[in-house]
Amino acid sequence: MTQTIRQTGPGSEPALGIPVPAPVVRLRGALASLGGRPVLRGVDLTVAPGEVVALLGANGSGKSTTVKTVIGAVPLSGGDLELFGTPRGRFRQWHRVGYVPQRTTAAGGVPATVREVVSTGRLAQHRMRPFRRVDRAAVDRALEAVGMLDRAGDGVGDLSGGQQQRVLIARALVGSPELLIMDEPMAGVDLASQQVLADTLRREVERGAAVLLVLHELGPLEPLIDRAVVLRDGCVAHDGPPPPGAGQHALPGHDHVHPHADARSGARQGLLS
Incomplete structure (x- = not known):
């Protein structure tokens, strides 16, 4: 689905009549509860094709719940969600979405090799057909992208926490998703694994993928972030350039000055004043 927008100033937007792709994620007025407790209280969130958006905020602000509503793991009690211009209830093209959950045991307690875990990320492509050469090649590429090809035959239970996170990222990448969603991938x-993640995401962005990240701190990912959405008590407190001192310091109204902040962060200081 595409939409047509009007140019409002020289070079500010595409010219009148030129179609542009619909957002890959459009969440409007999202309401959600967990255990009967309201967690999201009217969240609006959009992610454009090729855009990298970071969800920031304190623990319990609703970051993880927001991405779980996007993938359908937490139902909305109110509001609307569209994926690639299609209402969530009618969306079936899940091969276009890659998801990396919060760090956990990559095999979920089931004995499995690195290759077996990553291979499950191709299920949406081959729809229960036998694995083909193209599937095996895609698994190898994903493992190579995260520096784990040499461990393909090892059990995931023998890996470090950072290595298991790389395996989960490879599983999400193996389908070449157009939208990559990652829940606290740096935690x-x-x-070394943080830098591998940053390099991997850079390549995905260059390929044209959109990325939605739940983060506490931007760290080495900061140069990749186009926009930050800061949540507080289940509401959007900021939507725009990443504030300096991401994480707890990113909440609007926080006036702590970071003397080590670079020029890019310094330009954003006014967001918090």
Whole structure:
């Protein structure tokens, strides 16, 4: 689905009549509860094709619940959700979406090799057909992208936490998704794996994928972030350039000055004043 928008100023938007793709995610007025407790209280969120959006906020602000509503793991009690211009209830093209959950045991407690875990990410493509050469090649490419091809035959239970996170990322990448959703991919991950993640995401963005990330701190991902959506108590408190000192310091009204902030962050300081 596409939409046509009108140019409002020189170079500010595409010219009148030129169709542009619909957002890959459009969440409007999202309401959701967990255990009878309201968690989302009218969240609006859009992610455009090729855009990298970070969800920031304190623990319990609704970040993970927001992405879980997008993938359907938490039902909406109110509001609307569209994926690639299609209402959520009619969306069936899940091969276009890759999801990396919060860090957990990659095999879910079931003995499995690295290759077997990553291969499950191709299920949406071959729809229960036998694995083909193209599927095996896609698994190899995904493992190579995260630096785990040499461990393909190893059991995931023998891997470190950072290595298991790489396996989960490879599983999400193996289908070449147009939308990649990652829930706190940096949590508890060593610096080497953080850099692998940053490099991997950079390649995915260059390929044209949109990325929605739940983060506490931007870290090495900061150069990739186009927009930050800060949640507070289940509501959007900020939607725009990433504020300096992401995470707890990103909440509007926080006036702590980071003397080490780079020029890009310094330009955003006014967002918090």
